[in-house]
Amino acid sequence: MFHIAADFTGGTGVPCTIPAGKAIMVPIVNSECSNVEPDPFFGADEAALTECAQCWADHIVVSSLTMTLDGVPLEDLGAYRAISPMFSFDYPADNIFGIAGGPSSGLSVGDGYWILLSPLSSGEHTLSYFGAFDFPDGDDGCNGSGSGFSFGFGGDYVLTVEGGK
Secondary structure, three states: OEEOOOOOOOOOOEEEEEEOOOOEEEEEEEEEEEOOOOOOOEOOOHHHHHHHHHHHHHOEOHHHOEEEEOOEEOOOHHHOEEEOOOEEEEEOOOOOOOOOOOOEEEEEEEEEEEEEEOOOOOEEEEEEEEEEEEEOOOOOOOOOOOOOEEEEEEEEEEEEEEOOO
């Protein structure tokens, strides 16, 4: 299996080369909490990490989820929510989350919407996705502020499948 991480750059056409015959795991929209990030993404133990990740994922607007492969929409995306067990990860000193003290390791739990694509034919494919979070006014949410906010993100991947027929 080949895993593609979310693209937070807002760019289009992020290139990715994939060996033929590999299934592809893709997050549509997800959340994660760890024991090394500051609040509101911090959890001290597995129960707190699970609660934190679920809280954020509970605010994903299911009707906002879209994903297309070569222009063809994938359907029933709301059926693909999954939560991970607690897992360990390594992070470098200069990491995208700004976590101090690296290189080091931490523990995390993730929750959200994922798609597992069957192996694609050789050649170029475009995978596009979008999803949004919504925290209404008065919703104490996962950050404890009670003030409403919404945000969304998406992007495009240009997948080049090499090898095979």
